[in-house]
Amino acid sequence: MADSNGLLRAAADRSLRYLDEIRDRRVAPGPQPIDGLKALGGPFPEGPTDPAAVLALLDDVGSPATVASAGGRYFGFVIGGSLPVTLAANWLAGAWDQNGGLVVSSPVAAALEEIALRWLVDALALPAGTGGGFVTGATMANFTALAAARHAVLAAAGWDAEAAGLLGAPAITVIVGDEVHISLLRALTLLGLGRDRVTRVPVDTQGRMRAEALPPLRGPAIVCAQAGNVNSGAFDPIGQICEAAHAAGAWVHVDGAFGLWAAAAPERSHLTRGVERADSWALDAHKWLNVPYDSGLAFVRQPEHLRSAMATSAAYIPQTEQREPFQYTPEMSRRARGVEIWAALRALGRAGLADLIERTCRQAARFAAGLRDAGYEILNDVVLNQVLVAFGDDETTRRVIAGVQSDGTCWCGGTVWHGRAAMRISVSSWATTDEDVDRSLAAMLRVARAMRA
Numbered sequence: 496m497a498d499s500n501g502l503l504r505a506a507a508d509r510s511l512r513y514l515d516e517i518r519d520r521r522v523a524p525g526p527q528p529i530d531g532l533k534a535l536g537g538p539f540p541e542g543p544t545d546p547a548a549v550l551a552l553l554d555d556v557g558s559p560a561t562v563a564s565a566g567g568r569y570f571g572f573v574i575g576g577s578l579p580v581t582l583a584a585n586w587l588a589g590a591w592d593q594n595g596g597l598v599v600s601s602p603v604a605a606a607l608e609e610i611a612l613r614w615l616v617d618a619l620a621l622p623a624g625t626g627g628g629f630v631t632g633a634t635m636a637n638f639t640a641l642a643a644a645r646h647a648v649l650a651a652a653g654w655d656a657e658a659a660g661l662l663g664a665p666a667i668t669v670i671v672g673d674e675v676h677i678s679l680l681r682a683l684t685l686l687g688l689g690r691d692r693v694t695r696v697p698v699d700t701q702g703r704m705r706a707e708a709l710p711p712l713r714g715p716a717i718v719c720a721q722a723g724n725v726n727s728g729a730f731d732p733i734g735q736i737c738e739a740a741h742a743a744g745a746w747v748h749v750d751g752a753f754g755l756w757a758a759a760a761p762e763r764s765h766l767t768r769g770v771e772r773a774d775s776w777a778l779d780a781h782k783w784l785n786v787p788y789d790s791g792l793a794f795v796r797q798p799e800h801l802r803s804a805m806a807t808s809a810a811y812i813p814q815t816e817q818r819e820p821f822q823y824t825p826e827m828s829r830r831a832r833g834v835e836i837w838a839a840l841r842a843l844g845r846a847g848l849a850d851l852i853e854r855t856c857r858q859a860a861r862f863a864a865g866l867r868d869a870g871y872e873i874l875n876d877v878v879l880n881q882v883l884v885a886f887g888d889d890e891t892t893r894r895v896i897a898g899v900q901s902d903g904t905c906w907c908g909g910t911v912w913h914g915r916a917a918m919r920i921s922v923s924s925w926a927t928t929d930e931d932v933d934r935s936l937a938a939m940l941r942v943a944r945a946m947r948a
């Protein structure tokens with residue numbers, strides 16, 4: 496076997512070179528590197544290959560076919576980068592190779608989760624005592640939190656959902672806004688609550704649920720609100736929703752995948768007002784906190800509901816007095832996600848976290864101003880890190896999006912907003928500088944002008 500120290504050093508060197516070069520390369524790979532991926536395949540090798548050669552092949556063929564979302568000019572979907580300290584922590588955690596499921600399988604992972612959870616509850620101004628689980632992302636966070644909701648509303652109606660299932664259970668009323676994120680609908684399907692039997696509440700021009708249009712609630716009910724619309728960045732009026740829902744004994748869940756981070760930035764926290772009154776929250780760490788994939792959290796105000804929803808035991812699994820990570824998530828074995836979250840929070844502190852959120856919001860406003868000044872139409876109120884822009888009619892906008900993507904200076908996706916084609920700009924990365932914004936803006940305007948000509 497090749498010397499493993501040399502192999503790991505080579506991996507670090509290659510990683511550093513990759514990150515060094517990212518500022519100068521195209522954001523989306525061109526057709527050649529993608530075509531080159533064939534070199535990774537072929538038949539299953541009969542014999543071994545030198546690990547150093549495996550690594551070299553992966554880097555030489557794989558790295559050029561990556562999307563440069565680790566750099567500063569990727570504005571697609573809502574995708575952050577990785578703060579250097581979180582990548583460093585991730586490397587060390589990779590060497591640790593801890594199973595984060597049990598205290599006994601990793602005391603350090605369990606301790607870091609507990610600390611990170613406490614710091615997040617503080618940073619996001621969630622109610623003291625809020626518990627949670629570390630999951631792959633906001634999709635699983637929605638699923639996990641809604642499992643706790645399902646448990647609680649059926650338990651209140653005298654039904655044990657975990658033991659008896661849903662066949663014959665009292666019906667649960669589920670309310671969503673008309674701009675609900677697809678991941679929440681997927682979570683409902685997986686939970687047996689159904690995607691099409693939900694009641695959809697109309698939204699306003701920014702995609703916010705109209706609280707006054709909430710239907711009257713009776714019996715077991717879950718209201719799913721949103722902090723941060725994936726297109727506009729807008730927030731549902733969560734305080735008002737909680738007031739109406741709680742008066743009827745309903746559970747309020749908030750999909751706050753990226754928007755909930757606004758609570759950590761003093762100049763944006765007005766957007767999340769009332770969010771602390773909800774019963775559960777879904778959050779992504781791999782988006783705006785800028786930790787490596789995959790990383791999200793489900794928070795539950797009364798953690799015993801989450802514990803009951805996930806409860807399981809076996810004679811071979813020791814139950815300690817401590818918080819057992821696997822009691823709060825659907826998974827048992829899993830990676831130690833608390834490590835990078837802890838590292839990010841420890842390195843940033845309250846001020847650094849607020850600055851990360853604020854800075855990216857200001858950069859979104861810088862995009863919006865530049866595009867508006869050039870005569871293009873901004874379709875949303877730019878309150879957060881999301882910008883929706885139209886470059887003319889739908890056909891023109893779609894051509895500009897394709898042009899921006901193939902130009903390679905930056906990368907933005909498309910969407911349809913209130914019936915109109917739009918380009919989405921999401922500023923979510925610690926690595927984005929004002930110079931990146933200006934360079935990207937210049938590329939967008941160059942492409943848009945070329946389309947007009």
Ligand SMILES: *Cc1c(COP(=O)(O)O)cnc(C)c1O
Pocket residue numbers: 573631632633634635676678679723724725750751752753779791
């Ligand atoms: C991104 C997002 C999700 C899904 O998160 P994943 O981490 O991709 O699972 C859910 N809701 C909202 C509002 C999002 O922006």
